[in-house]
Amino acid sequence: MKGSCSNGCQGDLHGSRCGLSCSTRCKNGKCNDRTGKCTGCKDGYYGDLCEESCSTCNGPCRQLDGVCLTGCKDGYWGCNGLCLQTCSYCNTGGCRIQDGVCHSGSRLGFNNPRNFNTTSKLCFLVIL
Structure with a gap:
């Protein structure tokens, strides 16, 4: 023992x-x-x-649910502190962590900063 x-x-x-x-x-x-x-x-x-x-966080994440406590690493964004989306469609400079809009414009072939329906990817804060 x-x-x-x-x-x-x-x-x-x-x-x-x-x-x-x-x-x-x-x-x-x-x-x-x-x-x-x-x-x-x-x-x-x-x-x-x-x-x-929670390797896409720029530092520690909350133990309960993986919410990033200090934001996303460069190249990632997400809703409510979950950095699950990539900014791979952006030119250099990454994107805003709240909505994925590119800082320096998008790569060739991406006519929308995120190249998808922006209304379906908006972040909403739900307070319980």
Whole structure:
């Protein structure tokens, strides 16, 4: 048996007998003693076990849902902090993160800054 269960698990261990390791993507190797859910994720990951990637974020993302906390990396944009769309249709300079409009115009063959129906790709903020 690994770890010490009388006072909770030690280090990066969890489980009823402290025999399971926390995910390597858990921030500082820390997770819940019983469930194994990460108490925080390393930058670039989100989810209970930090198993999902948020590599298009320009910094950390929210553990619950992958919302980018400091905006999108250059070359990406998206609604409500989710940087899931690419700016590959733009000339150099990328695009605005809120709506994907190119900073320096679009590449040859793209007559619309995003080359798709803009009304179907607008971002809406929903407050619950």
